[in-house]
Amino acid sequence: MQMNQLEYILEVRKAGSISNAAQNLHVSPATISQSISNLEKKYGIKIFNRSRHGTEPTELGKKILEEAYKIKDQLVALEREIELQTTLESKELKIVSHPSPLQSFLPSALANFKKTHPNIDIVLKEHLDITEPINLEEFDIGLVAASPQTWLKLINLYKNDLHFETILQGKLYVCTSKNSSLAFKDSLSPDDLYHHPHAIYTIIKAVYTDIINEYGSLKILLESNNSEIIMKMVCNGLAITILSDLVIKNEPAILSGDTVAIPLVDYERANLTYGFIRSKKRYYSTGARDFLKLLRSTVQTGNY
Known part of the structure; x- marks a missing residue:
């Protein structure tokens, strides 16, 4: 999984639809849709069920999103540590x-x-x-x-x-x-x-x-x-x-x-x-x- 794919599936879950997620991330809906489809095809899985009423995660998708949130939290913590140490380095x-x-x-x-x-x-x-x-x-x-x-x-x-x-x-x-x-x-x-x-x-x-x-x-x-x-x-x-x-x-x-x-x-x-x-x-x-x-x-x- 690429970092942008991680970002896309989390934002789709948060925004409730691909179009809303695309607007929030300032990319086209097609970009997000294609990226998620490539991810699902690569592993033979289905993360979201798409409909006219929005995008909902599958049961497997919920588990993947749960792990994705953990990874995101770890990345945020890592960024904070890097910022802290960068400050210390220069002091x-x-x-x-x-x-x-x-x-x-x-x-x-x-x-x-x-x-x-x-x-x-x-x-x-x-x-x-x-x-x-x-x-x-x-x-x-x-x-x-x-x-x-x-x-x-x-x-x-x-x-x-x-x-x-x-x-x-x-x-x-x-x-x-x-x-x-x-x-x-x-x-x-x-x-x-x-x-x-x-x-x-x-x-x-x-x-x-x-x-x-x-x-x-x-x-x-x-x-x-x-x-x-x-x-x-x-x-x-x-x-x-x-x-x-x-x-x-x-x-x-x-x-x-x-x-x-x-x-x-x-x-x-x-x-x-x-x-x-x-x-x-x-x-x-x-x-x-x-x-x-x-x-x-x-x-x-x-x-x-």
């Missing part, structure tokens, strides 16, 4: 992110996205732990930085509600002044960290908490969510700090050589997984799909 892209992506690949990916999707507003929220207590159904995409162990734990806990995808593997580094005795080492373990004061960058606090719980207390100079303050303390030899590879990638003090970044080893959470998550209950918009393609490309090329 906004909501992202919640761990600070590390915000300091590295996320701005570049968003800038490229705005070039191709200028009419979509971007809404960003920074959060250290985007699985709790934030409701991910409110966001299109969540960006995570976690140890591989934590990443796998999240997948096991939320696999029925969230979609997970790894986009990059990373590592933790110990940053120290170029004049520090540690600067000449190829790698550092937690045991090497105890005789030096630490400036804790707030987004890495969970790492420090874990090291302290496992290896014992450390000397803490200060804690700050300002990376510039942290790096000034390190550059001036007042402290060392632990940072992720993404945070130090474009750090001026590292690039100039005033600060040295040394891999942290012999610590099971020294490796990092960067990935995105999204709620399976939230509509996966075309904008979100396009952004994730750009995000993958940005990370793969390293142009950030």
Whole structure:
């Protein structure tokens, strides 16, 4: 059955005759009559009994019309959903992110996205732990930085509600002044960290908490969510700090050589997984799909 045939038989039933239906649909009576006759001939059935007094459905026709009304209702619902999603597509892209992506690949990916999707507003929220207590159904995409162990734990806990995808593997580094005795080492373990004061960058606090719980207390100079303050303390030899590879990638003090970044080893959470998550209950918009393609490309090329 073609869509126009569905429309014709429903309108004939509603209008009571082919001529009235033709007038309502702005087509000729012959068009409707021929279309219905073709349908009846194709399936060897009779949908309407025609007379000078009007058009009445047969018993079989009543059953067909009942199903046709259901199909029409479904089509109306589908059209409304398409209109709703089209409106949503053109409005906004909501992202919640761990600070590390915000300091590295996320701005570049968003800038490229705005070039191709200028009419979509971007809404960003920074959060250290985007699985709790934030409701991910409110966001299109969540960006995570976690140890591989934590990443796998999240997948096991939320696999029925969230979609997970790894986009990059990373590592933790110990940053120290170029004049520090540690600067000449190829790698550092937690045991090497105890005789030096630490400036804790707030987004890495969970790492420090874990090291302290496992290896014992450390000397803490200060804690700050300002990376510039942290790096000034390190550059001036007042402290060392632990940072992720993404945070130090474009750090001026590292690039100039005033600060040295040394891999942290012999610590099971020294490796990092960067990935995105999204709620399976939230509509996966075309904008979100396009952004994730750009995000993958940005990370793969390293142009950030």
